[in-house]
Amino acid sequence: MMSRTLLAKLPPLCLSLALLLVFCVLPAHAARITGYRVIREPVCDRAGKRLLAVRSFERDGVPRLLVVDPETLASYDLPADSVKKSGDAGADLFRSTRLARALERYNSPPYRLQNGGAVRAETEVEGLFLTVDLCPSKRPFERDLFEAAAALGRGRAVPVAVMISGVWLSTHPQELAYLKDEIAAGRLAVTWVNHSYHHHYDPKVPLPENFLLAPGTDPLQEVLQTEELLLSQGLVPSPFFRFPGLVSDGGLMQRLKELSLIPVGSDAWLAKGEVPRQGSFILVHGNGNEPKGVKLLLPILKDKAPRLLPLPVAFGPNTGAL
Known part of the structure; x- marks a missing residue:
């Protein structure tokens, strides 16, 4: 990054362009992830769609869940309060899903x-x-x-x-x-x-x-x-x-x-x-x-x-x- 001494010697227009260049090459702000935990909980979103929550965490202090659609195999980062647990019935249904079948088939012997x-x-x-x-x-x-x-x-x-x-x-x-x-x-x-x-x-x-x-x-x-x-x-x-x-x-x-x-x-x-x-x-x-x-x-x-x-x-x- 440019030194303060060098920046101070630049004319106003050049100073603005220099600062713009500096900030453009800096990496984008990364969110703070804390409390990262492995879970496996069948949940439902607000529309009633069944999902599998596989990780819980906080992003910048806000509770989130990493969830997987067990049929499409798509994954989502969702607010924790946007889903609710589906209990034993959800666990029973999960066993017949595309995700469950793939986990059993490809993580097993030989x-x-x-x-x-x-x-x-x-x-x-x-x-x-x-x-x-x-x-x-x-x-x-x-x-x-x-x-x-x-x-x-x-x-x-x-x-x-x-x-x-x-x-x-x-x-x-x-x-x-x-x-x-x-x-x-x-x-x-x-x-x-x-x-x-x-x-x-x-x-x-x-x-x-x-x-x-x-x-x-x-x-x-x-x-x-x-x-x-x-x-x-x-x-x-x-x-x-x-x-x-x-x-x-x-x-x-x-x-x-x-x-x-x-x-x-x-x-x-x-x-x-x-x-x-x-x-x-x-x-x-x-x-x-x-x-x-x-x-x-x-x-x-x-x-x-x-x-x-x-x-x-x-x-x-x-x-x-x-």
Whole structure:
């Protein structure tokens, strides 16, 4: 930021322009999130719609709830007083929902060290699911891939799942502002997927002791810190999670289930030579760490113009049971 001495020497008009420039580049004010707790409570909104409250917290001192529609898999940040508990009847109904079925199916044995959970659409669909990992990185942001995706919309918001780490989010305010602008302009419809906070990785360590399996890692805090950070920025975490490196074990899977989160892997990690087909979860990195994947993706988006689908569509039909 400019020093007071330098600002004092500027003419009035230049001073105004300088101050405007300074404040434009500062990150947007983040809300204060406190009292963040994991819950699982069936609730109803004022219209009688049944939802599942999965987190309670205060934002700038005001009680809020993070809730998930268990049929559409959409998530919402709602005032706590805008819903009411639905009791045992709601709990019974939840067990037959789309969310409950996905949690049971994808967080259960057999457990794989890599690429556990959902890797593609459950049913036949006409389209692909674009998932973009934003692991911690100091390399340039891959803006081209988001622009190429947005160009497919032709006036409609294009769905993209952004797998975001807390460290990337907290160190890239300008890139985050760009994504927010694309959403506000109706060019992108982003599903915010938790990708852990620190995303620890040591290339010299074997997978069973790496990523979230590294000794001393607190998986609960890795999840919750990222959720809090998203909410502080006015972004709503989805009921999905991508393991760093796609590495996990049975203990991590069970923890995700307790947190009401569905693990999302991939059957089309482009940089590893995997070829997408209808229903695939495409995996690329938008943080500059894996340019090969972006280089392979851009011709797919520009030449083949695939239909990109929202991530919840992959998890079976919406039965409308609630």
